[in-house]
Amino acid sequence: MSIPETPAPLLAVSGLESCYGRIKALKGVSLEVASGELVALVGANGAGKTTFLRTLSGVQPASAGQILFAGEAIERLRPEQRVRRGICQSPEGRQVFGPLSIEDNLRLGGYTRSAAEVSEDLDKIYQLFPVLRDKRRLAAGTLSGGQQQMVAIGRALMGRPRLLLLDEPSMGLAPLMVEEVFAVIRRLRAEGMTILLVEQNAFGALALADRGYVLETGTITLTGSGAELLQNEQVRAAYLGL
Amino acid sequence: MLAQFLQYLFSGITIGATYALAALGFTMIYNASTVINFAQGEFIMLGGMLAVMFQQAGFPLPLAVLLAIIVPSLVGVLMEKMVVEPVRSADTVNIIIITIGASLVIRGVVQVVFGKGAFMLSSFSGDTPVEIGGAMIMPQSFWVIGVSALVVVGLWYFFTRTLTGKAMLATSFNRTAAELVGINTSWVLWMSFAMSAAVGALGGVLVTPLTMTSYDSGIMLGLKGFVAAVVGGLGSGAGALVGGLLVGVLEAMGAGYLSSSYKDALPFVLILLILFFLPRGLFGSRQTERV
Numbered sequence: 001m002s003i004p005e006t007p008a009p010l011l012a013v014s015g016l017e018s019c020y021g022r023i024k025a026l027k028g029v030s031l032e033v034a035s036g037e038l039v040a041l042v043g044a045n046g047a048g049k050t051t052f053l054r055t056l057s058g059v060q061p062a063s064a065g066q067i068l069f070a071g072e073a074i075e076r077l078r079p080e081q082r083v084r085r086g087i088c089q090s091p092e093g094r095q096v097f098g099p100l101s102i103e104d105n106l107r108l109g110g111y112t113r114s115a116a117e118v119s120e121d122l123d124k125i126y127q128l129f130p131v132l133r134d135k136r137r138l139a140a141g142t143l144s145g146g147q148q149q150m151v152a153i154g155r156a157l158m159g160r161p162r163l164l165l166l167d168e169p170s171m172g173l174a175p176l177m178v179e180e181v182f183a184v185i186r187r188l189r190a191e192g193m194t195i196l197l198v199e200q201n202a203f204g205a206l207a208l209a210d211r212g213y214v215l216e217t218g219t220i221t222l223t224g225s226g227a228e229l230l231q232n233e234q235v236r237a238a239y240l241g242l
Numbered sequence: 243m244l245a246q247f248l249q250y251l252f253s254g255i256t257i258g259a260t261y262a263l264a265a266l267g268f269t270m271i272y273n274a275s276t277v278i279n280f281a282q283g284e285f286i287m288l289g290g291m292l293a294v295m296f297q298q299a300g301f302p303l304p305l306a307v308l309l310a311i312i313v314p315s316l317v318g319v320l321m322e323k324m325v326v327e328p329v330r331s332a333d334t335v336n337i338i339i340i341t342i343g344a345s346l347v348i349r350g351v352v353q354v355v356f357g358k359g360a361f362m363l364s365s366f367s368g369d370t371p372v373e374i375g376g377a378m379i380m381p382q383s384f385w386v387i388g389v390s391a392l393v394v395v396g397l398w399y400f401f402t403r404t405l406t407g408k409a410m411l412a413t414s415f416n417r418t419a420a421e422l423v424g425i426n427t428s429w430v431l432w433m434s435f436a437m438s439a440a441v442g443a444l445g446g447v448l449v450t451p452l453t454m455t456s457y458d459s460g461i462m463l464g465l466k467g468f469v470a471a472v473v474g475g476l477g478s479g480a481g482a483l484v485g486g487l488l489v490g491v492l493e494a495m496g497a498g499y500l501s502s503s504y505k506d507a508l509p510f511v512l513i514l515l516i517l518f519f520l521p522r523g524l525f526g527s528r529q530t531e532r533v
């Protein structure tokens with residue numbers, strides 16, 4: 001049916017719905033991410049971005065729709081089965097295991113991986129975030145917001161993602177820290193990681209992304225390349241304040 | 243004077259070790275689910291009763307003890323699967339009431355099968371008391387204290403040194419984040435029920451040669467274990483240990499120096515005092531978001 005030369009996307013979501021009680025937070029979201037792509041999902045407060053990522057990871061039930069990951073329908077799988085297939089998330093608000101050490105947080109990120117993979121990846125994470133190596137015995141809860149964000153991203157990377165979900169990694173960080181987080185995302189992309197990035201900082205996210213989607217009250221209203229969306233009048237007015 | 247004090251102290255530590263094991267049981271389930279499992283006392287009772295039953299059935303003592311720990315663990319898992327898991331999304335208070343219901347069922351079944359009588363389990367290494375500083379200590383006391391200490395060390399090792407233990411802790415700190423790293427959190431939940439039941443039953447087995455057991459002996463043991471857990475600070479492992487010993491020693495001293503009729507009242511006076519002056523318990527400083 002499909003045109004042979006376009007390969008099937010790594011992630012293909014169609015008509016995804018999710019509810020909190022009687023409130024429908026996602027009203028039929030369709031979105032695709034191809035292998036190696038960095039896709040940004042932007043939208044105002046309460047648009048449903050977090051709900052979308054939580055539904056992808058399976059910690060929030062879908063009430064309708066389909067999630068195809070690497071060709072497999074995964075919307076009925078438990079969260080840990082999705083992690084094993086390579087969907088790893090750095091959640092909104094970081095959600096580190098506060099009383100546990102940084103290293104324990106990272107090791108738990110590799111909970112589904114073999115011991116050999118974990119010790120190999122631990123080294124990579126410490127190269128990516130050298131400050132975490134120095135503080136690896138400290139409780140993650142004692143770190144600054146920026147460092148906790150590094151732990152959250154590192155923890156997601158420890159799961160060896162085929163698709164990395166990042167929920168507002170720049171939220172509440174000082175400008176310098178925001179730069180650093182975006183630099184890390186750029187570097188991961190350069191290494192070929194497939195990333196779905198959710199941001200309220202639409203400008204930063206779209207400037208970085210291959211493609212973007214705009215989510216408004218549970219519905220995708222716009223989509224296009226990052227550059228196109230940055231030029232779009234609607235987007236500029238609503239999200240960039242231009 | 244000193245001999246008498248030592249006598250009370252030892253009996254306090256012995257019974258306190260049992261309370262500590264019960265309190266650790268409350269702690270593990272509370273951490274995994276924020277549920278207070280009021281059937282914890284029944285696991286203690288089951289341990290003692292089953293050890294007696296298996297021994298009378300002719301099993302050698304080590305095997306009888308092992309079975310008396312395994313069977314309550316299975317009951318714990320069954321209870322989690324059939325009673326707690328199906329109402330996962332219900333209010334914590336409702337689940338707590340359900341655990342009270344489960345405890346009534348367990349107690350009722352045991353009463354029907356074994357009757358209302360008291361049962362005795364023979365001591366593990368005889369009944370010749372050992373003299374320490376003028377106090378006469380039953381050999382079984384050393385079993386209770388020694389094995390409890392081993393269990394405490396084992397649990398400490400499990401929760402601080404193994405990835406599986408840390409995954410259980412992580413689930414208690416942040417369930418959603420635990421699911422996002424691939425931890426099967428429903429496994430954590432039934433595992434915590436199995437471990438709590440096993441630890442409680444072990445306490446019951448160990449103490450039965452000193453106290454005897456009957457279908458309703460879990461009520462007081464469970465309540466005092468609960469007091470110990472709250473006094474120590476609900477959710478804290480070290481708190482459960484200290485709380486258990488404190489309740490046990492206080493009770494023994496009260497019974498010895500005041501009157502044995504105060505024995506059961508003192509722990510509850512203690513819990514009121516602690517909750518008044520230290521609402522989070524002795525070790526309950528941790529403040530984490532529970533999701």
Ligand SMILES: Nc1ncnc2c1ncn2[C@@H]1O[C@H](COP(=O)(O)OP(=O)(O)OP(=O)(O)O)[C@@H](O)[C@H]1O
Nearest residue numbers: 020025043044045046047048049050051052092200
């Ligand atoms: N736990 C919840 N219970 C009830 N309603 C919720 C819950 N979480 C989110 N909602 C509602 O669902 C809608 C989508 O919320 P969501 O958190 O997914 O938005 P978001 O785009 O991530 O917003 P933000 O930019 O603030 O993170 C909002 O209307 C919100 O009020």
Ligand SMILES: [Mg+2]
Nearest residue numbers: 049050051092
């Ligand atoms: Mg959000």
